[in-house]
Amino acid sequence: MSGEDSKTDDDAKRDYLIRTFSRTKRKDYENYVVNAVWNRLGMRDVKPVTQQPVLCPGKAYKFIDLYFPQVGIGVECDEAYHQNEEQHSRDIHREITIIEVLRQIHEGDYELKRIDATKPFAEFEQSIDDVVSCIADKVNEQKANGTFKPWIQAVDDWRQYYADKDRISVSDDIGFPRIVDAVNTLCSADYKGYQIGWCVPSALRPVYGDEYRTRFPKLAVNGKAIASGWNNRLSPDGLHIEEYNEYNPDAVDPVTSGQAAHDKRITFAKSTDPMTRQSSYRFVGVFQRITNNDEGTRKRYERIADSFPIIRA
Numbered sequence: 001m002s003g004e005d006s007k008t009d010d011d012a013k014r015d016y017l018i019r020t021f022s023r024t025k026r027k028d029y030e031n032y033v034v035n036a037v038w039n040r041l042g043m044r045d046v047k048p049v050t051q052q053p054v055l056c057p058g059k060a061y062k063f064i065d066l067y068f069p070q071v072g073i074g075v076e077c078d079e080a081y082h083q084n085e086e087q088h089s090r091d092i093h094r095e096i097t098i099i100e101v102l103r104q105i106h107e108g109d110y111e112l113k114r115i116d117a118t119k120p121f122a123e124f125e126q127s128i129d130d131v132v133s134c135i136a137d138k139v140n141e142q143k144a145n146g147t148f149k150p151w152i153q154a155v156d157d158w159r160q161y162y163a164d165k166d167r168i169s170v171s172d173d174i175g176f177p178r179i180v181d182a183v184n185t186l187c188s189a190d191y192k193g194y195q196i197g198w199c200v201p202s203a204l205r206p207v208y209g210d211e212y213r214t215r216f217p218k219l220a221v222n223g224k225a226i227a228s229g230w231n232n233r234l235s236p237d238g239l240h241i242e243e244y245n246e247y248n249p250d251a252v253d254p255v256t257s258g259q260a261a262h263d264k265r266i267t268f269a270k271s272t273d274p275m276t277r278q279s280s281y282r283f284v285g286v287f288q289r290i291t292n293n294d295e296g297t298r299k300r301y302e303r304i305a306d307s308f309p310i311i312r313a
Helices: 003-022 028-041 081-093 098-103 121-145 158-162 179-187 257-261
Strands: 049-056 060-068 073-078 111-116 167-169 212-215 230-234 240-245 264-272 279-289 299-305 307-309
Touching (some): 003 028, 003 049, 028 060, 028 073, 073 121, 111 121, 179 212, 179 264
Parallel strands (some): 073 111, 212 264
Antiparallel strands (some): 049 060, 060 073, 230 240, 240 299
16 A cells, blocks of 8 residues: 555544544543543554444334444443433434444444443543453454454545445445436446436446336435425334325325336435534445335335445446
8 A cells, every 4th residue: 555545544544533532522421431442442453433323122222332343342431320311312312314224233243341430530440441451352362363354444435435346235334425426336337417316227227127226215214304295214224115105195006016026226315424414325225115004105115135236347
């Protein structure tokens, strides 16, 4: 890697760290703990994630204060009881974003370490050191057996990211500024402008015929995402989409098995990154229409693939 490329990667990593740790600045104890853990760890090839969304049983969410995805360790700062209750209530009622659904992990997929901020100072500091030692031990164990994957913060440029990839995936933590950028990447095309939110791109048809359409809905996980009267909702686990008309329930057509088989959508949802506050189109999967809801007033789509091949010329 050239010195210029290395500087670019380092700058991207710096910008990420500034954004991720600024998310806790209004929570004094949590802010102290997450910064202390990160700085005492002193491993710049380990990625920290603040406010990591966790999908719990019953499709409820909670947010881990600090998470290290490479070793599967989460850190929680336990503050005074009433403060925890207030935050828990805010988390429950907070609207989770599309991007957080894509980044989510499941309860039981990680090891949780708690730091009790109500303990005397010496015990409090020792508990931070103990957690840091645990994380370091896990990292060093992976490095010793050759399984550690160092953190490389990619520059947020979809062209560079997909230059040597053969698939687009829901795990790709990157978005497209415009519809045309997503379509050009998927089809290796050179459209100059593309604003149609639902169609079969001509560059896709030679490979798949009319089997797939690209879809760019205004989509929400909770609340409303209304466009021309249509409300589109993504389930919290990211596996289903419901569509219904706010003003005309009869606008939903019945579905037959033949229609369902030919209604497959390569779906990109517009969402705002909770850290950068920048909006982009994110791939959320390939969805196929299934049965309507029991009342027949909502279309239902099920995710049938979490990746799709990129067409190379």
